[in-house]
Amino acid sequence: MLALMVIAVINALPVEYVVDCSALRRGREVEVGYRYECLDGSALTNRLATDDHGDALADWLMSELKDRGWRFERVADGVFVIRGSKTSPIKSVTFKGDAWVPVVTKRLATGPLPMPPKK
Numbered sequence: 001m002l003a004l005m006v007i008a009v010i011n012a013l014p015v016e017y018v019v020d021c022s023a024l025r026r027g028r029e030v031e032v033g034y035r036y037e038c039l040d041g042s043a044l045t046n047r048l049a050t051d052d053h054g055d056a057l058a059d060w061l062m063s064e065l066k067d068r069g070w071r072f073e074r075v076a077d078g079v080f081v082i083r084g085s086k087t088s089p090i091k092s093v094t095f096k097g098d099a100w101v102p103v104v105t106k107r108l109a110t111g112p113l114p115m116p117p118k119k
Contacts, residue, residue: 014109017093019061021102022078024054032097034061036070040088044068054078054102083109 024030033047046064050057055078062080065072071083084090089109095101 014089015106016084016109017082017090018075018079018105018107019058019082019093019095019102020079020105021054021058021061022076023103024052024057024078024100026053027051028100030097030100032057032095032101034096035092035094036065036082036090037092037094038085038088039091040085042085042088044070044085057102 029049029051031047031049033045035043035045037043044064048060050060058074058078058080062072062074065082069086071085073081073083075081082090082093093104093106095104
């Protein structure tokens, strides 16, 4: 019973995802698809092809998040953290690629959580 309670508590904790594109080197043509999904069901899905380095790919991914009002933070060259949309924490981050994908790590949220919209 205690184990089930611990699992329930862990699953209820807010998380964020670290996306590390730094291993991608310029000149290597890759096609990458991705899907970011929040707890409220909102999602961002896209696919792109690039032969640029990992930092440029991370910049492009972050610019799309910024354009759509999602919350994120750059932590290093080619590395950023996704926290969620304007109104909901992140639920999952998935990348699929033909030859390469970023390293994605799930961790407990350390940044500010989204506030529900004011009514």
